[in-house]
Amino acid sequence: MRILSVDTSGRFDAVGLIDGHLVLEDFVAEAEGNSLEDIILNVDRVLTSSGLTIADVDGLAVGIGPGFWTGARVGITVGKILAYVTNKPLCGISSLDALAYQARDVRILLCPLVEAGRGNVYGGLYRSEGETVAKEGEYSAGPIKGLLEKIREPVLFLGEAMELHRQTISEELGPLASFRDSGGGRRGSAMALLALSRFERGESDDALSLVPLYLKEPLAQALLAQERKRQAQ
Amino acid sequence: MEKRSFLTGSPSATQDLGKRIGEKLGPGSVVALIGELGSGKTCFTKGLCAGLGIPKRHVTSPSFAFVNEYQGGLPVLHLDLYRIEGVDMALELGVLDLLRQAESGVAIIEWADRISALLSDSYLAVNFSVLSARRREIVLSAFGEQFRRLLGELDGDENTIR
Amino acid sequence: MILGIETSCDETAAALVADGTILSNVVASQMDLHARFGGIVPEIAARKHVEAIGYVIKEAIDSAGKELADVEAVAVTSKYGLVGSLLVGVAAAKSLAYTAKIPLVGIHHIEGHIFANILSNPELPMPHVCLTVSGGHSMLVYVKGLCQYEVMGNTLDDAGGEAFDKVAKFLGLGFPGGPVIDRLSAQGDRAAFNFPRPLRRSNTVDFSFSGLKTAVVNTFKGRDRATLPLADIAASFQEAVVDHLVSKTLQAASRKDVSAIGVTGGVAMNRRLREVFAEMGPREGYQVFFTRPDLCGDNAAMVAAAGIARLTYGEAAGLDLGVVAHAPLESVR
16 A cells, blocks of 8 residues: 655654555655645655656555644645545544654653643653554643653653753653654654554544644643743742 | 833824834844734834834734734734634644744734733833823833843933823 | 635635636635534634635535536635635645646735626726725725736725724624624714724825724723714714725726726625715716625635636746735736
8 A cells, every 4th residue: 555644744844655564755854934835846756756646645644743733734734635636545643653653663661752832842652562652641732841740660752852851851850761863754654654554454534624633722721821830920 | 121111192202112122123032012902002013113124114904814024134023913812722823833933033912912821031011001092101021131131221211202 | 617715814715617607606614514514524613724625625616516627727825814824725726736737826815806806797897996905905906907907005004804893892892893883883873973084185095094993992992881872983983984995996096097996805895885885986987896795705716716817828836836925916927
């Protein structure tokens, strides 16, 4: 099954192409502006370099965030309309799931982090199950310390936001914390592979109703709490 | 200097005050404008923008579209959050993304009190009160060292009525 | 047959137009998604473009009794509006154009409104002067010919529709302000208050509404809303707005050799505006052409119509089409 993936929710735009478990392309480029201008050209570039066209794609994977909303909207719209026009199945994949998946070779707790603005992060806790990863609990959105409080065992941090918070993490968790600079280079194929396993289970998402994974409720709560604290000072 | 207040006797005096402040703004500046309808926020903004090298004619109310972008000596993002009802809505509309984008230039935010939770620790708050049909009281409050210094350097008499 | 897409501000819209006929004109806020898509879709509020875009495109095609394969070109609003909104429409349009290998054209939102007027009035002559006014803009455009424009006037501060919204909110009347003030004014005395007419003595044909808005707010601020003669205030305020719009339009028309005036945009639905234009226009020697009410607000049929014209002139966008929030209204080359 050939799967094309598109993700514009992060600092880097990613387009991936797989044929079953074989990775054909992993294209990554720094997101310019809101990712709109280059996205279709990048999709075309990826397909063309494998000698394929959009008609040869059997399924689509789309990054639904969390991350930059404005950017995420572009990829999600492209994914859903490509799915609608080609009449192929679609899976929405979270950026946190894709990050964790890239570290499925690791045997300790995984904690991918994505920037949320104003010093906050989006994060999640995952454990590897060999060829896949399983999420533990809910996604979180808020100050890094809130997430760290839940951790009492060795954990690997990864993702774009990891560097920003590395010092705080080390101070709070000491030797429990380790770090992997994932670089994001394989995000496209990671998303496509995650979609593949969902398609193989007979699952897919409804293209027309696909929406970003906003997590705005917890983020709004975190921002309001920070403001209340500021005003109390 | 943490707080300074001015009285202005006309829209052009309000704009003049804005211009004097605009001239002192560097990249990463956020100016939060708070005041009722008709209290002078957009008028003041025209002045700020004039101080940043943007013709007043280019500066119009962004209430409907939320944001106008201007190119002066620095890129300027002029936000108007009048139609935003809370932090949720602000996040959905990408206000946080916009504020991050504005870090290389200047962000001027009308009705900033709608999203005080999204402001960082460094900004200049400008509060407007209507005293009469043409007179306004404008109170500047500095948050963060950058703006405390700016207020200290600002000349002009307190309580100037022009 | 062209598919138009419009997501420049609050509305998500798609439409199919062929040979000057509107085959479908879908606007998300007016669509009963529950009924149409079997209850799985939650209510689509304003600006929920990502949520609505797939549905409005599908509905535009299905309700016209057509297939995706029948679409020969795509036109999308790509200039003038909110970037975060515009980009959804353009992302969708590009995806469709790429997959179906059909031409794509990016349209300026204001040009869309000018075409709404043309679509509504097949006998509208060229050249003419067009007043386009909505929540987000107030402009006077000399339309020399199809896609040939000269912008004569613009707002200096608030847009017309925006002034309605702000005054309505101040009076506790709800959003959007235009329709509510229009309705309430019918019960009020438009001569009750004499609000200042903006730029009355000015030679420019620009618009200014912020002074008028401020005058209304400052006259009644601090008073208990229950004691205010809301209908009279609404009617008098509306009268001042209409007076300003009509007089500047006539002033602009007198500077050009035209016999026709077009009135378009959301505020063109205002009954008093239509009434005064219908009276004053002919008196000054102009025939006034109004846009159909269903094409006054933001919609995609107008974008499709503009797209057909632009494509006929050979204009087409590449797949690197982007969006821009503020762009001048440009004539076709």
